[in-house]
Amino acid sequence: MTIALSLPNPEKLIWWTKHLGKLLPEHDVKPADRITRPEEVRYAVVWQPPAGLLAGYPNLTATISIGAGIDHIAADPDYPKAIPVVKTIGPDMTQRMCEYVALHVLRLHRQLPDLQDAQQRGDWHQIVTPTAPNRKVGVLGLGHLGRSAALSLQALGFDVAGWSRRGDAPDGIKGYDTSQLHTFLARNDILVCLLPLTPDTRGILRADTFAKMPRGASVINAARGAHLVEDDLLAALKTGQISRATLDVFHTEPLPRSHPFWAHPDVLVTPHIASLIDPISGGEVIAANIRTLDAGKTPDALTHVSRGY
């Protein structure tokens, strides 16, 4: 059985092909552009596959996303919608996302940018911040990563709430559902976006969202660039409605050289590293999911593009 690999970065494509080949010796693992008999492809392991690629495999039984999101597969208008998609969520990805969220919430909470500005001026400027229990943090999206990040923030002492479709939240986290978005936004000093990208969540970080938050609140986006209306953020930073933003994801990646975020004093740009998939542990998760499918069973992380995430 053939496994087709597709990734936009040629070096990563070679790396993943070799790595999965070793982990799955019973399969024939090949880059998509080397496949001469598409009818033999049973699985495709992909990140941002070209439109139409997957529709060209008549016997495809599952597509594996190299990552937690499936929006890059759902974006292909020709994707054969009956074919399930398996997300890759390893413990390392969850760990990395929790670290990123904890670091950047703490950085904003403790006003580290102001302390660093003071250092640049040689100014001994003591700032007393509230303690974490007096800081309200909201997490948009309570999927696997969102729940884990919310619990990490709670363990650090923050007053944490989460927003999800049904408002289900882990113990100790205040849950808000779709109908309560305004109340949720109004409470948060720091808002963290960890939503899946779907037609409902695209552009959710926009002017009227910012307007509902407390004046001077901060925003962290570690989900997808398309969650954010970039011009609306620039406008909200200009008026002070939003005081700072920490962004790991962008409409265009790498972020173009000329983009105003790079030099903005109140925007921290990180290059999509919040939860980079680690090929070592990520490869193991993918191999285990393929073996589950081979055994005729359903991996926990199986979904469909019609669901959207």
Added chain:
Amino acid sequence: MTIALSLPNPEKLIWWTKHLGKLLPEHDVKPADRITRPEEVRYAVVWQPPAGLLAGYPNLTATISIGAGIDHIAADPDYPKAIPVVKTIGPDMTQRMCEYVALHVLRLHRQLPDLQDAQQRGDWHQIVTPTAPNRKVGVLGLGHLGRSAALSLQALGFDVAGWSRRGDAPDGIKGYDTSQLHTFLARNDILVCLLPLTPDTRGILRADTFAKMPRGASVINAARGAHLVEDDLLAALKTGQISRATLDVFHTEPLPRSHPFWAHPDVLVTPHIASLIDPISGGEVIAANIRTLDAGKTPDALTHVSRGY
């Protein structure tokens, strides 16, 4: 009964006098320089008291330190050594220290300074760091603050060890005792100093300490300035033996304008804000300790300058 107050900052002295006066209406709370009958002073509440001040109160029964350290009292050669000292450790101070340590360990762990340098260059430079379970962090000092900080780091996933006189450590933290300092130093990618300042710990962060750590390790000092031999750190940063330092405390505070730490690219200077005592909750802890003493009981935080911490 009179309570004498002494703090070097005149504004803070007025603030604390009013605040403690309200919390302890049964006592006469006065700044030390307004006291005309020293024989009536039963308690002294102090931060960096002038040498000889406390020896001038013949009926003093306890000195209360406005903070977790007592080195600023032990530094007075005339201090009447039989008089106990009560440290002030409130839940807010512990919370603040845990936040500081978590933030700055995460910042170094995730190489945020390198990402910020890349942003300044407009360079989309992805850095994959190990996960926290693969990062070894060591905490020097496992007193109340050290233990709490070590447990916060453990909750974030770090591989945490602690060093204390007897090597006692909380569950899940590897404990090292005095005789095992070299082994302890050799394991840590990031070293956090939370020791009390005593004759044994003064200057513990010096050239031969740095030499025993893994090349390129980082240091965080949130204890006392005198733990660090500042010139030794500058030399270790120059050779790359130490890659970065985060310092909240200094030999001279405020840090003098001309000090090389201010402009050093690998030193983050914070102005002694890791765990600033909050007069609201700190005042409540002090008032409760004074009432415990009034009732003839011993506060948990009671110690003696002969013990040193």
